Amino acid sequence: MHSQEHQISVSTFPFKAHFSLIPIITYWQNEQTGCRSSFSLCADEIKRQLKAAPELLQPITDLSILEKHQCLIDLLMTAIFPPATQEVEAIGTVGPLYDASFYHTDLFKQIILTDQNHLKRPLNIDENRMLFNRVRMVYFLVLEKFYGVQVPHEEFLIYTVPDYQLGLYRHFNVEINTQFLEITARHELPELAESDIQFMLDNIRDMDLWMQALPPELFEISGFYTLHLVDVTVQEVLSSLKNDLLERDVMLAPDRFEQLQEKVRIFFKRPHLQLGVAAFHKNRSTFVNFGNKINHSFLLQSDPDSSSYAGFKSIYDNLVRDGKPLVIKDVSVTQLLPDGVREEMLGMGIKNIILALLRYGDEPIGILELGSPNPGDLDNFSLAKMDQFLPLFAVAVNRNSEEVESRVQAVIREKFTAIHPVLEWRFREAALNMLNKANQLNGPAEMEPIVFKDVYPLYAVADVRSSSTERNTAIQGDLAEHLHLAERILKKAIEVHTLPILDELRFSVSKHLRQLKKGVLLQDGILIFEMLRTQVEPMFTFLEATHEDLVPYIQNYRNAMDPQLGILYKRRKAFEESLTLINETISNYIEQEELKAQEMYPHYFEKFKTDGVEFNIYVGSSLEEKQPFDIMFLRNLRLWQLMVMCEVTRLTAALKPQLEVPLETTQLILMHSQPLAIRFRQDERKFDVDGAYNIRYEIVKKRVDKALVRTTDERLTQPGKIAIVYSQAREANEYLEYIEYLQNKNILTDDVEQLEIEDLQGVSGLKALRVKVKC
Numbered sequence: 001m002h003s004q005e006h007q008i009s010v011s012t013f014p015f016k017a018h019f020s021l022i023p024i025i026t027y028w029q030n031e032q033t034g035c036r037s038s039f040s041l042c043a044d045e046i047k048r049q050l051k052a053a054p055e056l057l058q059p060i061t062d063l064s065i066l067e068k069h070q071c072l073i074d075l076l077m078t079a080i081f082p083p084a085t086q087e088v089e090a091i092g093t094v095g096p097l098y099d100a101s102f103y104h105t106d107l108f109k110q111i112i113l114t115d116q117n118h119l120k121r122p123l124n125i126d127e128n129r130m131l132f133n134r135v136r137m138v139y140f141l142v143l144e145k146f147y148g149v150q151v152p153h154e155e156f157l158i159y160t161v162p163d164y165q166l167g168l169y170r171h172f173n174v175e176i177n178t179q180f181l182e183i184t185a186r187h188e189l190p191e192l193a194e195s196d197i198q199f200m201l202d203n204i205r206d207m208d209l210w211m212q213a214l215p216p217e218l219f220e221i222s223g224f225y226t227l228h229l230v231d232v233t234v235q236e237v238l239s240s241l242k243n244d245l246l247e248r249d250v251m252l253a254p255d256r257f258e259q260l261q262e263k264v265r266i267f268f269k270r271p272h273l274q275l276g277v278a279a280f281h282k283n284r285s286t287f288v289n290f291g292n293k294i295n296h297s298f299l300l301q302s303d304p305d306s307s308s309y310a311g312f313k314s315i316y317d318n319l320v321r322d323g324k325p326l327v328i329k330d331v332s333v334t335q336l337l338p339d340g341v342r343e344e345m346l347g348m349g350i351k352n353i354i355l356a357l358l359r360y361g362d363e364p365i366g367i368l369e370l371g372s373p374n375p376g377d378l379d380n381f382s383l384a385k386m387d388q389f390l391p392l393f394a395v396a397v398n399r400n401s402e403e404v405e406s407r408v409q410a411v412i413r414e415k416f417t418a419i420h421p422v423l424e425w426r427f428r429e430a431a432l433n434m435l436n437k438a439n440q441l442n443g444p445a446e447m448e449p450i451v452f453k454d455v456y457p458l459y460a461v462a463d464v465r466s467s468s469t470e471r472n473t474a475i476q477g478d479l480a481e482h483l484h485l486a487e488r489i490l491k492k493a494i495e496v497h498t499l500p501i502l503d504e505l506r507f508s509v510s511k512h513l514r515q516l517k518k519g520v521l522l523q524d525g526i527l528i529f530e531m532l533r534t535q536v537e538p539m540f541t542f543l544e545a546t547h548e549d550l551v552p553y554i555q556n557y558r559n560a561m562d563p564q565l566g567i568l569y570k571r572r573k574a575f576e577e578s579l580t581l582i583n584e585t586i587s588n589y590i591e592q593e594e595l596k597a598q599e600m601y602p603h604y605f606e607k608f609k610t611d612g613v614e615f616n617i618y619v620g621s622s623l624e625e626k627q628p629f630d631i632m633f634l635r636n637l638r639l640w641q642l643m644v645m646c647e648v649t650r651l652t653a654a655l656k657p658q659l660e661v662p663l664e665t666t667q668l669i670l671m672h673s674q675p676l677a678i679r680f681r682q683d684e685r686k687f688d689v690d691g692a693y694n695i696r697y698e699i700v701k702k703r704v705d706k707a708l709v710r711t712t713d714e715r716l717t718q719p720g721k722i723a724i725v726y727s728q729a730r731e732a733n734e735y736l737e738y739i740e741y742l743q744n745k746n747i748l749t750d751d752v753e754q755l756e757i758e759d760l761q762g763v764s765g766l767k768a769l770r771v772k773v774k775c
Contacts, residue, residue, distance in 0.1 A: 006132040008207040013131065014216035015138055016186070018059040019095030019102070023180040023223040024076050025050065025057065046075050059222065063102055077103050080177075080226055090172070090229035094119065096138075096181060096221045099130075111172065111229055112161055122159035123169070133157065135207050137176065138221060141183050142214060149197055158236065159229065167271040168262075171236035172229040181223045189218060237267045241389050245396040251277070264370070268385065270377050274298055274350065276369030277358075278316065279397055298348065299369060311341035315355070320364050325356040325383055330375040349373045356386055360398040361529070368393055391526060422602045425625040426450060427680075450680040451690055455604075455620035456634050458641050459670040459701055462586050462648045464579060464663050465719060467611035474571035474661070476516055479528055482568040483513050485557045486536050492553055493543050505536055529567055574660035579611065582663060585655060586613040586648050593644050600640070601633035604678075604687070612665060617641070618678055618687070638671075639738050645669060645722050646747050649773040653720065666717035667773075668705055671726040671735065672697055696763065700725070703760045710756040716768055724769040725757065732769060739771055749774060 028043045049072040055065055066073050081091060090111050092104030099119040112120050143149040157174040203209050241263050250256045261275040278297035299312050319326055328334045331342055331351045350371040358366040368390060372378055430448050437445040490506040512528050540554045562569035587609055594605055603619035619637060621629035645667045652665040676697060679690035689698050704725050707716045716723050724735050742748045753770040
C-alpha cells in the first residue's frame with residue numbers, strides 16, 4: 001500500500017517500548033491453580049529456575065541473555081509453541097521495539113527471517129506500511145484496555161515472500177497474537193467521548209490523527225507479540241487468476257500470458273512448469289492460430305507440414321472426441337504418443353504433460369496444456385487442482401476468440417488480406433526486393449521492415465455508454481427470471497411430492513437468486529446454467545411424467561427458453577440487438593463516407609467494432625506512391641472526420657426509438673499534430689506506431705475515452721456531444737475554426753466548452769474542446 005492510503009508521518013516506532021518476558025512469566029504464575037498437574041509441575045519448575053535468573057524479570061536489552069537460560073526459555077514458550085507444532089507451524093515471537101524474532105519455529109525462520117533472525121520485509125508491503133501496522137496494533141490495544149472499546153480485526157494481512165528453494169513466490173495470511181504485549185499509562189489519559197472514538201475509527205487509515213488524540217508518550221509497551229503465518233498461496237493465486245482471466249485482453253498479450261504461467265507455477269509449486277493454450281475453431285473443426293493472439297500452445301508451434309505436427313493434431317482430435325484429460329507422467333517411456341511427437345516433446349525439454357479440454361457450455365473451445373521437464377511432476381492427482389481454474393480459462397478463451405474472430409471476419413471482407421489497397425504498392429516493392437535478394441544469395445532471404453515515416457494520425461471513436469453495465473444488467477435479469485421460473489415449479493412440486501431432493505434443489509435455486517442480487521460475473525452465469533441443465537431440468541422431465549398438474553408450469557418454463565440456446569435470453573437478446581443496430585449503423589455510415597474520403601486523398605484506414613466503433617487514419621507522403629502530399633489534405637481530412645462524427649451523433653440519437661435497450665453513444669476525436677512513423681508487424685499482420693517517442697500517442701488512445709474533466713467526477717465524453725482532445729493551443733485554434741464553420745451550417749450549437757483533463761496514467765497536460773451536436 002502507498003503512504004497516502006495509510007497515513008503516518010513518523011519514520012520510527014513512536015512509543016516507548018522494551019522487550020520483556022514478564023507477561024509470559026506472569027501467565028505461568030497466574031495459572032498454577034487447577035487440576036492440570038502437568039501444567040502445575042511445569043509452572044513450579046519455571047519458578048524454581050527463575051530464582052537463578054533474576055535478569056529475566058527485568059526489561060531485556062541484550063538478547064544474548066536468553067542464550068544463557070535456553071532451557072528456561074523453552075519451558076516458558078511451551079505456552080505458545082506446543083511441541084507437536086514445532087515441525088509444521090510457522091510461528092515466531094517479536095519484541096515491540098525491533099523487527100527481530102527471539103524465539104520461533106524452523107518453518108517461520110525459513111519463510112521470513114534473515115540469518116540474524118531479523119524479519120524480512122514482504123514483497124507486497126513497504127516500510128511505511130509495516131510501521132503503520134505496528135502503530136495501529138498498539139492503538140487498538142489502547143482502546144480495548146483503557147476505553148473498553150473492542151475493535152473488530154477484520155482486515156486480512158497477506159505477506160508475499162520469495163521461496164528460494166522453489167524459485168517462486170508464496171502468500172501467507174498473518175495472524176497476530178498480542179496476548180503477551182502489555183501497555184501501561186505513563187500519565188493521566190485524556191477522556192474521549194463516544195463521538196471522538198467513532199471519529200478515530202472512521203479514520204482508521206490516518207495514524208497521525210490517532211497520535212494527536214492519544215499522544216504516544218502517554219504509553220509504555222512491554223513484552224512481545226507472536227506472528228503465525230498460514231500458507232494461503234493456493235487461495236491467493238486462484239483469486240488472482242480469476243481477476244486476470246476476467247480482463248478483456250489477458251489472452252492476447254504475450255507478457256500477460258507469461259504472468260498467467262507464473263501464477264500457475266506458484267499454484268502447483270513447480271517453477272519450471274510450462275502453460276499452453278490452443279484455441280479451437282468450431283466452424284473449421286481445427287485448431288487455429290489467430291495471428292498468434294489467442295494460441296499460446298507450446299505443442300502446436302512446429303511446422304504444419306511436419307510429421308510431428310500431424311501427430312500433435314491427431315492427439316488433440318482424440319482429446320476433443322473423447323473429452324477426457326490426457327495425463328502422461330513420463331514422455332520418454334510412454335506408448336501413448338507417436339514416435340515423432342515423443343521425440344519433439346523431449347527436444348522441447350518436456351518429459352511430463354497434461355492436456356485438458358476447455359469447454360464453454362457444451363462446445364469444446366480449446367485445450368489447456370501443462371508441461372514439465374521433470375517426469376511425475378504432474379499426475380492424475382493434479383487434475384483436481386486443474387479443475388479449479390479450467391472454467392476460468394474457458395471463459396477467457398471464449399471471450400477473446402470471439403473478439404479475434406470478429407477481426408478475422410473483417411479481414412475476410414477486405415479481400416482476404418490485412419494489406420490496405422492504398423499500401424499495396426509498398427508490399428509489392430518489398431516482396432520484389434526480397435526475391436531479388438534471395439536470387440543473389442542463392443537461398444532464403446528475410447522480408448525487409450515496412451515502415452512509413454512522417455505520417456499524420458487521425459483517431460475517432462463512437463463508444464456505447466455504460467455498455468458493460470447494461471450487459472451485466474441484462475444477464476442478471478435473464479438469470480433471475482430463469483431461476484424464478486424454476487423455483488415456482490419446484491415449490492409446486494414440493495406441495496405434491498415428498499422427495500427431499502426437491503427441497504434441496506429449491507434451496508440451491510434460491511441461493512443462486514440471492515447471490516445474483518450481489519452482482520453477476522461470467523462464471524456465475526455458467527455455473528447457474530450448468531446447475532439448471534444437469535440437476536433441475538432432468539427433475540422436470542421426471543415430474544412431467546408423474547404429475548400431470550405440473551405439466552402447464554413446466555411447459556411455460558420451456559416456452560420461455562430460447563429454442564437455439566436452451567436458456568432464457570430475452571434481455572440479453574434485446575441488448576445485443578440494440579448494440580448491433582448501433583454498431584452496424586455507425587459502421588455502415590463510416591464505410592460509405594470513407595470511400596468519399598479516399599477520393600479526396602489516398603490514406604490508410606482501419607476500423608474496429610466492439611461496444612461502439614473506432615477508426616484510425618494515417619496520411620502522409622510516404623504512404624502514397626504517386627500523388628504528392630500537401631498539409632491542406634490533412635486539414636481537409638480533419639474537417640471531414642469532425643463532420644462524420646457529427647452525423648454519427650445524429651444517427652445514433654435518431655436510433656433511440658428503435659432500440660429495445662435505450663443505449664447512448666459518446667463521440668471523441670484525438671488531435672495529434674506531430675507526424676510519427678508506423679511499422680507493419682508481420683506476426684500480427686497490422687500496423688503499430690514505431691519508436692518509443694510515438695508510443696505516447698497509443699497510450700493516449702487507449703486511455704482517453706475514460707478520462708474525467710479536471711477536479712470533477714464528470715466523464716469527458718457525454719451523449720450528444722463531441723469531445724476533441726488536444727495538447728497544444730494551435731491544435732485547439734484549428735478545430736475552433738472548424739467548429740465555427742459547422743455552427744454556421746447549423747450542425748453544432750453555439751456553446752463550446754474548453755476543458756482540462758485529469759492526468760491519465762503516464763500522460764498529463766491534455767485539454768479538450770467539447771461541443772453539442774444539433775440533433
